[in-house]
Amino acid sequence: MPPSADRSVASPVLRVDRVACTAHGVCASLLPGSIRLDEWGYPIVVAPRIDEEVARTAIRLCPARALYLAQR
């Protein structure tokens, strides 16, 4: 199955484990179109549906391991 068709079926969204998140802000630097930070540095996910491969990089680089993909 081509990747685009695959995405349209699964269509995961980027989510933040709020208990794990300690406001490093790495996600906002890596995903400026999807995440901005509030005044305390905690992420605001403005566009949760993003390219899965790009998301995986951010997930891997989050120092708190707080990013994950979910079905909704």
Place this chain on the structure above:
Amino acid sequence: MTRTDTLADVLDAAGLAGRGGAAFSTATKVRAARASHAELIVNACDGEIGAAKDGWVVEHHLSELVHGATLLAAGRRRGVLFAAHRGSRTAQLLSAAGLDVLEAPPRYVSSEESALVSLAGGGLARPMTKRVPVVTGGRDSRGARIRPTLVLNAETVWRVAQIAERGAAWFRSYGTPTEPGPRLVSVSGYVATPGVLETQAGVPIRSLLDAAGGRHPGAPAVLVGGLGGAFLSPDEAGRLQWSRESLATVGAAVGPGVLTVLDPWTCPLDVVGQLLRYAAGESAGQCGPCMFGLPAVAREWDDVVLRPSRAGEDRVRRRVELLPDRGACRFPDGVGRFTASALRVFGAHLSLHAGGACGYPSRRSESRAAVG
């Protein structure tokens, strides 16, 4: 077909939705619980402000409640846990009946579904991030395994027993097609006889308040759903119905079934301020947007009450917009809804404050001092 399958099918036919606030399909949860061999926690905490109905179920229908739990736990060896606040009358009644009681600390978020699962697993009674629903288990934020657990509200479990006994058609003879079944509502605050009422969706809210002895005519508003709910103006409380559709027209919801009539002698803006400060203190302090966001909302609220202005109201609104979907649980979402509705219902009164004319007895001495 197993017994549990049959039970889930009957619950599906009855259209039972959870009575703890989220109104999620009980049949769907029960099927998921069966697939993951989940354990059962019956939540009788009445965690919302003004809630009393789950304690009422324990007090008046304990044998049916236990029967419902037994039906839901069919085929599993481990015991069912009954959650209640530590030191509460409900906890005493459950213990006296020889049931396994999960005693939750009397804090606002400690009776949230995943907080009870954490407590049952030997952890603190604090909400967990639900990367997957707790009914299927998954892992917590530190990677520890979560035991799959079916958490159902006590009223829901009592309804399960009733449906198993009397059938789906009986259940659907109450309420509306979209919100079927008999249901409980706790009425508190400034009514003559606060208590728990047996009612159904679709009835006028006015009739519920009347059944509790009638609201005080000077009450500035009626709060639906406590700290996670929304205010109704006296006019709205007089004309809306107890249903999802009717309440949704003003941004409110049936939630955990709580009506609170506000004090006629106290400025409602101060009541909101008190509740917001309480909310800020009830954050479990785990999620940044909640632990910093709730005190900020409380601060901005006090500020706009002290110095009413359009800009101040906008600051509160901007804070509120940053609360939803940014916590492990829905506590910040609820406080956001509560605050937004306070602005909506008490906006006109806020304008009176801007002119120095509150009028509520609780503030009279203060305005005299300001004038004199």
